[in-house]
Amino acid sequence: MQWVNGSSSGAMALADRRPRSLLVKVEMNTMNAGVMGSRLRNRQLALNYIRQTGGCSRSDLMRELGLSRSGVNHLVSALIEEGIIEPQQEAQDSRGKRGRPSTFLNYRGSGGLVAGVDLGHGHVTVALATLSGEIRAEASESCDVDHDPEGAAQLARRLYDKLFAEVGASRVHHVVVGVPGPINERTGSLHAPTVLAGWINVRPLDLLERHFNVPVSLAHDATLGAYGEQLRGAGRGLQHVLYVKVSGGVGAAMIVNGQRFVGASGLAGEIGHTTIQGxxxxxxCGNRGCLESIVSADTIRRQLGLSAGRDYDADTFDFREIKDVAGVRILSEAGWSLGRHLSDLCNCINPQVVVLGGSLGAHSDTFLRGVEQSISRFAQPGVVEDLEIVHSALGERSEIVGAVMLAVERAIPAISHE
Ligand SMILES: [Zn+2]
Known part of the structure; x- marks a missing residue:
């Protein structure tokens, strides 16, 4: 399988980060050149690259798409004429040398916006973004998503309408919804109803399509977190990223060879209900000894409350404030337990970075150090050598950023046909 190709020599150390290639480049290179050379495909590849890089030159496109200068000029002229991209002259090149000014191509889109929806176990967040992924407006409210799917969908729509009016949008091309459970990305169905018991007999895609009269697609929330961190956060420029969301639940997601790895049906990374021996x-979920029952933010907050002799409010609690000896011990042990499990995953996919997100993972240094020590202890030495373990650079917003970026990606083929 050519896309499982971990770095074997340490040559991909973080210090050697190279500009991230087009996400679909590997796929492009391995498919039939005749098919991939089609005008429409090149157009989508070019739009994706310009969007993801935040602007590039014609030479960049020649290199990334493997096209001749005349081929790129033809493609770019059409996109400029249609108003989807715009050229921007730079007075002098970045090295300050005199000479012919370079032209950068920036993404303008075709006018509309995209939307991302992040359904957590206890909140709904909605964001509207431009087709270059710039978030124009965002809103979040608490909600019992686990037990009230209809209420969550209604709240998502209410927030969406509010933001739509706020930014004066004319059109939304696509909505991507992150779901905190084992969602099949292809069918839009939920597996393992024990995790989201209130969603039994609910087909999430049908539910959400009923509330949004634009194209909707679904993804597991952690895969969106990984995608957000890869494009805009701690995984920027990297090809192999393991993202772990530690919040109300625990979920992992992988970027392998620069691409979201979701498995056969979108369920890869569902580690929360893995049974931990002892x-x-x-x-x-009704089982005993699941990883989530030991290290989720809710579990740890309850344990911290027990040691402090008080109940902490989930909405206002901040893991960073825990400094007492017992609290530090609880956080450190939770990190160690998670790290023990992540060691096996690291051995499997040999990531360049492990990014911890979610309300616990994104904020607690003590928890992160526990994860770090455990992975150092249990993963293979070669796997650990160049591995970094970091908090998510987007804080708790990795999922919503990933949702809008995926919505842009999903919207581009449709826009390319317009
Ligand atoms: Zn469980």
């Missing part, structure tokens, strides 16, 4: 805590 533990017997009851999990909300």
């Amino acid at each position: 533990t017997s805590e009851l999990c909300r």
